[in-house]
Amino acid sequence: MIKFVDVGKKYPNGFQALEHINLEIKDGEFVAIIGLSGAGKSTLLRTINKMNAATSGQVLVNGKDVNKLEGKELRELRRGIGMIFQSFNLVKRASVYKNVLAGRVAYHSTFKTLFGIFPEEDKIMALEALEKMGILDKAYERADKLSGGQQQRVALARALAQNPQIILADEPVASLDPITTLTVMDDFKRINKEYGITIVANMHHVDLAVKYAERIIGLQAGKLVYDGPSDAIDEAKLIQIYGRSLHADEIHGRVDTPKISDIAGTKVFEKHSEAPKAESKK
Amino acid sequence: MLATKTYTLRSGAKVKQPFNKTYIVALIAILLFVASGWLVLQNKGTLKLNELGTILKQLFTPTQSDAFNIHHTWKDYFSYLLTAEIREALLDTLRMSFVGSVVGSVLCLPFAILCSQNIVKTKWIYVPMRFIINLVRTMPTMVIAVIAVSLIGMGPLAGIIATSIFTFGIMTKMLYECIEALDMGPFEALQSCGANKTQAFFYSIFPQLLPTYIGYFVYNFEINVRTSVVLGYVGAGGLGVIIQANMDGLYTRSRVGAILMLIFVIVVILQAFTRWIRGKLQ
Amino acid sequence: MFKNKEQHQIKKQVTQLNDSMHVSKDVSDKYNQRPKKWIYNMVITVIIIFAVIWTFFSSGITIRNVDFATQFYYLWRGFTHPNTSFLFDWSKGGVPYLTLETVAIAFSGTFLAAVLAIPFGFLTAKNVVGKHISKIGELLLIIIRTFPEIVLALVLIRVVGMGATTGALTIGIHSIGMLAKLYAEAIENMDPGPIEALDAVGANIWQKIKYGIFPQVIPDFLSVALYRFDINVRSATILGMVSAGGLGAPLIFASQSWNWSNMSAVLIAIIIMVIIVDAISSKLRSKLI
Known part of the structure; x- marks a missing residue:
């Protein structure tokens, strides 16, 4: 369980990224964070594993105050939380397998990992993580030989190899093409459902957030402006979060300018998600 | 000449011609050249132009002397290169360069990390570290060799110390500049997996760095061979010792010429080797 | 939990x-x-x-005869007590004058080489003289580069005599090897567009060089020459060891007589000189780009 108690974040340059955030995310939830760029989505996500430390309030993960954790304790927290990045953050020259195995380093001593010594279980776990993501056959290929969607799946496998309770995803599909986006989002959904892993994802595309997540958190200028189930999102609420009507690029697969009434309400989203699916069948 | 010119066009518009800095730069450079040339000419010996032909002939043709009854052939000239003396000296030269390159490039690793702004975020560490490295780099290999020789006596050990320190200085600088240009995404990802800084370095930075590192190593080995050839001149072992011993004798000068040809061949082979390795790494 | x-x-x-x-x-x-x-x-x-x-x-290295502790003690004491009267001796035999002489050797040598390397550079550039002649030029440059500086100085000393002039000449000749090679690379990487444009307006070969080639390559040439100046300042300290002028001579005398405090004075001068020269040249180079 992740709990935010009056969390604030002020950057050294004086920018107030988060203010008075109060939230509770239960185990096994799929939560999407939406909002304009610069609204503090990334910062919020990164306070959960202290990649960015909150400057006020408390972030509790399973009852532990993340901000108070340092050194070994912090690393133990982090190894139980997977993180996915927009640019995949794989070592491009290394093999897929090596990249996934790297997710296990925190479970072993520095000395052993320095020489690349891992127990057999770990190696099997890494391969199984790849199997779960359906890219076992690419295990010994160089990571940069893979397509974008496959690379993001390798990153997901690396997170799974950590054996995590929570996966944080920072704009996971922002650098993928529309069709790959849907398959990767399906993977997130599957991981969430099959393994009961909590997923917290920053989403640029509002329709995807509504389609895949159970719960939407809306941020505006560092403040929490919406927190509720994704099927309750409507036009008024989007305007509240975005402070304006949506731009075309904020809707997955749209290039024309949408009317606000197109976006709000689930029936429109269903229409959008059907089109790419039909393409992928070919 | 220094004044800027203003042109009036027929339309009445005024165009100010910016003044050309090239001439100023050229003028300053020439003035500096005249000044430094004058200073240098204060300290000159007597010019003996006809000596040039003599000495080149002594160096690059077999020794001929009626007075001492020495009539060497080209075979004698080159067969000197096959003697044990040359073999030992050549081996010493290669040893000094190899051991120096290895020692220097191993030592430079921790220092390169400590100098990298993107890994060590503390200014109090990387600024003084860089200052130390810059101090080390001000010392030419030959000067270090002179100090080492008077400290521990003549022989290849002094040469090894000199090449090690030189390699250490230049490799640290090249490496930290390379580390700072690297993709830090994987490093961040590894930290989010709970890896400590050392683990994150060896699993994200090191694989990216390795080809560059090997390339730099080979390049430094090449430089070290070129310098160790003459290090013996100050007593640090290798071919330089023989050059120094034979340069002054009128009838042994041809040996120096033969050695110079040997050096030429070695450097050409080494260059080809370096180019081949660097090509393979890319 | x-x-x-x-x-x-x-x-x-x-x-x-x-x-x-x-x-x-x-x-x-x-x-x-x-x-x-x-x-x-x-x-x-x-x-x-x-x-x-x-x-x-x-390599038959023996370190058992060396009393490291004592040696390092002397080294440390010498280095912490530089010979200040030598360091601030403003006569011709003192450190300041010799430092200036070292810089002068490096500068005049580099200037000489920077000018002399221009024809060599053009004669080695593939897009100027073609592949075959370029190979001959390259070979010549490799010969110049591999001829060790110290040995070249030893040869020139017999011709020009001992002194700073020999040092400057040595650097001038030796540097041509690297400078011309890098010049040739700059010429080969040149954008052919402006020259074509000059062809189109009917310019002759000299006009093409003046208005098409020089404006493109001169900044590269200067940057390369400045880089070489950095290297040559270090080389110039060495040449004194074979009596070719500069700081090398007092350094080797001090070393041979284990006069650590004199050596310390010379080393201080070398460090300050190199740091200043590096700073100036990197500043100038960043302005060129």
Whole structure:
């Protein structure tokens, strides 16, 4: 369980990224964070594993105050939380397998990992993580030989190899093409459902957030402006979060300018998600 | 000449011609050249132009002397290169360069990390570290060799110390500049997996760095061979010792010429080797 | 609470794995196929370590005769007490004058080489003279580059005599090798567009050089020459060791007589000189780009 108690974040340059955030995310939830760029989505996500430390309030993960954790304790927290990045953050020259195995380093001593010594279980776990993501056959290929969607799946496998309770995803599909986006989002959904892993994802595309997540958190200028189930999102609420009507690029697969009434309400989203699916069948 | 010119066009518009800095730069450079040339000419010996032909002939043709009854052939000239003396000296030269390159490039690793702004975020560490490295780099290999020789006596050990320190200085600088240009995404990802800084370095930075590192190593080995050839001149072992011993004798000068040809061949082979390795790494 | 739960999870996973029934065949196949790169890495590492140890000891290095503690004590005492009267001796034999002389040797040598290398550079550039002549030029430049500076100085000393002039000439000749090579690269990487444009307006060869080639390559040439100046300042300190002027001579005298405080004075001068020259030249180079 992740709990935010009056969390604030002020950057050294004086920018107030988060203010008075109060939230509770239960185990096994799929939560999407939406909002304009610069609204503090990334910062919020990164306070959960202290990649960015909150400057006020408390972030509790399973009852532990993340901000108070340092050194070994912090690393133990982090190894139980997977993180996915927009640019995949794989070592491009290394093999897929090596990249996934790297997710296990925190479970072993520095000395052993320095020489690349891992127990057999770990190696099997890494391969199984790849199997779960359906890219076992690419295990010994160089990571940069893979397509974008496959690379993001390798990153997901690396997170799974950590054996995590929570996966944080920072704009996971922002650098993928529309069709790959849907398959990767399906993977997130599957991981969430099959393994009961909590997923917290920053989403640029509002329709995807509504389609895949159970719960939407809306941020505006560092403040929490919406927190509720994704099927309750409507036009008024989007305007509240975005402070304006949506731009075309904020809707997955749209290039024309949408009317606000197109976006709000689930029936429109269903229409959008059907089109790419039909393409992928070919 | 220094004044800027203003042109009036027929339309009445005024165009100010910016003044050309090239001439100023050229003028300053020439003035500096005249000044430094004058200073240098204060300290000159007597010019003996006809000596040039003599000495080149002594160096690059077999020794001929009626007075001492020495009539060497080209075979004698080159067969000197096959003697044990040359073999030992050549081996010493290669040893000094190899051991120096290895020692220097191993030592430079921790220092390169400590100098990298993107890994060590503390200014109090990387600024003084860089200052130390810059101090080390001000010392030419030959000067270090002179100090080492008077400290521990003549022989290849002094040469090894000199090449090690030189390699250490230049490799640290090249490496930290390379580390700072690297993709830090994987490093961040590894930290989010709970890896400590050392683990994150060896699993994200090191694989990216390795080809560059090997390339730099080979390049430094090449430089070290070129310098160790003459290090013996100050007593640090290798071919330089023989050059120094034979340069002054009128009838042994041809040996120096033969050695110079040997050096030429070695450097050409080494260059080809370096180019081949660097090509393979890319 | 969190830790326990996690450990529990790991335990579960591990027991699953030990029971080979749970590992799918695909995974176990893939596991067995994994590249055994560590063997290769291990072999390379062992070879390198062995080579270093062997080379070190085969060179007959003996360190038992050296009393390191005493030597380092003298070194330390000398370096912390530089000979200040030598360091601030403003006569021709003092450190300041010799430092200036060293810089002058480096500058005049580099200037000479920077000018002389221009024709060599053009005669080695493939897009100017064609592939075959360029090969001959390259060979000539390699010969110049490989001829060690010290040996070149030793040759020139017989011709020009001892002194700073020899040093400047040595640097001037030796630097042509590298400068001309880098000049040629700059010329080869030149954008042919402007020259074509000049062709189109009917310019002759000299006009093309003046208005098409020079504006493109001069900044590169200057940058390369400045870089070489950095190197040459260091070289100029060495040339004094063979009496070709500059700081090298007092350095080698001090070293031969174990006069650490004199050596310390020279080293201080070298460090300050190199740092200042590096700073100026990197500043100038950044302005060129």
